Amino acid sequence: MTVFDAIVVGAGPAGSSAALTMAKAGLKVALLERGSFPGEKNMFGGVLHRLTALEDVLPNFWDIAPLERHIVKKTLTFMTEGSSFSVNFDNQAANQPPYNGYTIFRPTFDRWLADQAVQAGATLLSSSTVDEVLREGGRIVGVRLLRDNAELRAPIVIAADGVLSFVARKAGLRQGRFNPDHQGVCIKALIDMPKDVIDDRFGLTRREGASNEIVGNTGGVRGGTFLYTNYNSLSLGMVLELGSLMKTDWTPYHLLNNLMEQPQIAKLLRGGRLLEYSAHLVPKGGYQMQPELFSDGIMVTGDAAALCIVTGLNLEGINLAAQSGVIAGKTAIVAHQQRDFSKGCLSNYKKQLEDSFVLKDLKLYRRTPDMLHNDRIYQQYPELVCGMMDEIYRIDGRPKAKMSQMILRQVKEKIGLKNMLADVYGGWRSL
Amino acid sequence: MKINLDEIFDYTSFNIDRDPHIILEENVCQQCDQRACVNCCPAACYTWDEDNKKMTFVHDGCLECGTCYVVCKNEAFSRWRYPRGGFGVAFRMT
Ligand SMILES: Cc1cc2nc3c(=O)[nH]c(=O)nc-3n(C[C@H](O)[C@H](O)[C@H](O)COP(=O)(O)OP(=O)(O)OC[C@H]3O[C@@H](n4cnc5c(N)ncnc54)[C@H](O)[C@@H]3O)c2cc1C
Ligand code: SF4
Numbered sequence: 001m002t003v004f005d006a007i008v009v010g011a012g013p014a015g016s017s018a019a020l021t022m023a024k025a026g027l028k029v030a031l032l033e034r035g036s037f038p039g040e041k042n043m044f045g046g047v048l049h050r051l052t053a054l055e056d057v058l059p060n061f062w063d064i065a066p067l068e069r070h071i072v073k074k075t076l077t078f079m080t081e082g083s084s085f086s087v088n089f090d091n092q093a094a095n096q097p098p099y100n101g102y103t104i105f106r107p108t109f110d111r112w113l114a115d116q117a118v119q120a121g122a123t124l125l126s127s128s129t130v131d132e133v134l135r136e137g138g139r140i141v142g143v144r145l146l147r148d149n150a151e152l153r154a155p156i157v158i159a160a161d162g163v164l165s166f167v168a169r170k171a172g173l174r175q176g177r178f179n180p181d182h183q184g185v186c187i188k189a190l191i192d193m194p195k196d197v198i199d200d201r202f203g204l205t206r207r208e209g210a211s212n213e214i215v216g217n218t219g220g221v222r223g224g225t226f227l228y229t230n231y232n233s234l235s236l237g238m239v240l241e242l243g244s245l246m247k248t249d250w251t252p253y254h255l256l257n258n259l260m261e262q263p264q265i266a267k268l269l270r271g272g273r274l275l276e277y278s279a280h281l282v283p284k285g286g287y288q289m290q291p292e293l294f295s296d297g298i299m300v301t302g303d304a305a306a307l308c309i310v311t312g313l314n315l316e317g318i319n320l321a322a323q324s325g326v327i328a329g330k331t332a333i334v335a336h337q338q339r340d341f342s343k344g345c346l347s348n349y350k351k352q353l354e355d356s357f358v359l360k361d362l363k364l365y366r367r368t369p370d371m372l373h374n375d376r377i378y379q380q381y382p383e384l385v386c387g388m389m390d391e392i393y394r395i396d397g398r399p400k401a402k403m404s405q406m407i408l409r410q411v412k413e414k415i416g417l418k419n420m421l422a423d424v425y426g427g428w429r430s431l
Numbered sequence: 432m433k434i435n436l437d438e439i440f441d442y443t444s445f446n447i448d449r450d451p452h453i454i455l456e457e458n459v460c461q462q463c464d465q466r467a468c469v470n471c472c473p474a475a476c477y478t479w480d481e482d483n484k485k486m487t488f489v490h491d492g493c494l495e496c497g498t499c500y501v502v503c504k505n506e507a508f509s510r511w512r513y514p515r516g517g518f519g520v521a522f523r524m525t
C-alpha cells in the first residue's frame with residue numbers, strides 16, 4: 001500500500017488545481033482519474049472564464065494553454081419557432097490579454113492542466129475509478145479503487161469528482177437523493193466547420209470568438225441553448241432542467257434536433273457536419289444544493305460541492321472549480337504544517353471560500369434558481385419579445401397601433417399583467 | 432444535420448465493458464408510474480415496451496451523464512457506478 005500526503009479524486013479543473021497547488025509546495029500528491037486520460041470523460045459548453053485562481057502559478061496562461069478562441073462577442077437571443085430577437089455585446093476590451101474567456105475542448109484542456117500538476121511533482125493515476133473511502137475512527141484516511149480493490153492512503157482526501165460526487169456521498173457529506181429541479185442535463189453537438197466560414201458568419205477575425213445564449217424554443221421545458229465558436233468547429237448544445245424535462249415526453253435530442261431546424265439557426269449551421277455527441281449534468285441548484293464542504297480528513301471542491309452558477313446569461317463553473325481547488329490545496333498545506341487534519345483545521349477551507357468570490361457569488365445568485373423556475377421565461381417571454389418586434393416592423397397596409405397600447409395588449413395576451421409584475425419583481429430580487 | 436442515436440457509435444467513441452456499470456432491476460420499472468428515464472436519457476438507453484409491459488436497458492451507448500440516477504425516484508438500480516477505469520465513453524474533442 002502506498003501512502004501519500006494527499007489524495008485528489010478526479011483530474012478535472014478542481015482536482016488538477018488542488019494537485020498543482022500542493023505539489024508546488026512539495027507535498028506528495030496522488031491525482032486519481034477514472035478516464036484513461038484526464039478530460040476523456042468531460043464535456044461542457046463551453047466558455048472557460050478567466051482563471052484568476054491560476055494566474056499566480058501560470059502567469060502566461062493564455063500563451064501556453066490549449067485554447068480555441070477568446071470571446072469578444074456575446075449575444076443573448078430570444079427565440080420562437082420562426083423568429084428571433086438578439087442583443088449583442090461586442091467588446092474590444094475583451095480582445096487583449098488578460099482575456100475574459102475562451103472556448104476550449106475539455107479532453108485537451110483538462111489533460112494539459114493535469115500535466116501542469118504532474119510537472120510540479122504530482123503522481124497521476126489514470127484509469128483509476130475510486131469506489132470507496134477508507135475510514136479510521138470516523139475520519140477519512142484514503143480511498144479504494146475499483147481496479148483490484150487497491151487501497152491508497154493519505155491524511156487528506158480532496159473530492160473533486162464532479163457533479164454526482166460519490167466520494168462526498170460515501171464520506172457522509174451528502175445525504176438523500178438529488179432534487180431533479182437542481183440538476184440540468186446538457187447535450188452537445190460538436191459541428192465541423194472551416195475557420196473562414198465561421199469568421200464570415202459570426203463576424204470574427206483571427207482568434208476572436210463569439211458566444212450566443214438562446215432562450216426559447218425548448219418545447220416549454222425550462223432550459224436554454226448555447227452556440228459557441230471554436231477555432232474550426234461550433235458547439236451547439238442545450239441545458240434542460242431535469243425536474244421540468246421529466247414531466248414531458250420530450251427527449252433532449254428531439255429538442256436539439258428541432259432547434260437545428262429553426263430557420264435562423266439552420267442558416268448558421270449550413271454545411272456543418274456532426275463530429276461528436278456528448279452529455280453531462282450541471283449542478284444548477286448552486287447554493288441550494290450544497291453538501292457539507294469538509295469533515296475530518298476530507299474537503300469537497302468544484303462541481304462535487306455544487307460550486308456552479310447558472311443564470312441563463314452565463315454559466316460559471318470551471319473558474320469556481322479551479323479557485324476552490326487552489327483553496328483546498330492551500331488548506332491541506334497548512335494542515336500538514338500543523339499536523340492537524342481534523343475538521344477544526346480543515347474548516348479554514350470553508351472560511352476562505354466564504355472570503356473569496358466563490359461563495360460570495362454563489363450566495364449572491366442563490367435566488368436565481370427560483371427565478372429561473374418560472375415556466376413563462378422559456379416560452380411566453382420569447383413569444384412576447386418576438387411578437388412585439390414583428391408588430392413594430394411589419395408593413396401590411398394596416399394602420400399601426402400606438403406603441404404603448406400594442407405592448408400592453410401583447411403583455412395581456414401572452415403573459416397577463418399580474419404575472420408580468422410578479423416576474424419583474426422576482427427577477428429584480430434575484431439579481 | 433440531425434442527431435440520430437442509431438448512429439451514435441459513428442460519432443462518439445466507447446470502450447464497452449462487458450461488466451455493466453449500471454444494473455437495472457427491471458421488475459421495479461413495471462410498477463413505475465413515471466418512467467422519466469425513458470425520455471430523459473440523452474442516449475436512449477431505456478426502452479419501454481407498452482404492449483408487453485417490459486423495460487429494456489442497454490448500457491452500451493451510455494454517456495455516463497447521471498440523468499437516470501437523478502430522475503429515478505424508485506431507486507431501481509442494484510448498481511449505479513462509473514465504469515472501471517479506462518472503460519466506457521471516451522470523448523475525443525468536445
Ligand atoms: C453543458 C455544460 C456547459 C457548461 N458550460 C460552462 C461554461 O461555459 N463555463 C464554465 O466555466 N463552466 C461551464 N460548465 C460547468 C463546468 O463544466 C464545471 O463546473 C466544471 O467542469 C467543474 O469542474 P470539476 O473539476 O469540479 O468537475 P469535473 O470537470 O466534472 O471533473 C471531475 C473529474 O473527476 C473524475 N471522476 C469522477 N468520479 C471519479 C471516481 N469515482 N474516480 C476517479 N475519477 C473520478 C471525472 O472523470 C472528471 O475528470 C458547463 C457544464 C456543462 C455540463
Ligand atoms: S424511473 Fe426508475 S423505476 Fe421508473 S422506469 Fe425508469 S428506471 Fe425504472
Ligand code: SF4
Pocket residue numbers: 471472473474475476492493494495496497498499500
Ligand atoms: S447515465 Fe445518462 S446516458 Fe447513461 S443510461 Fe443514465 S441517463 Fe442514459
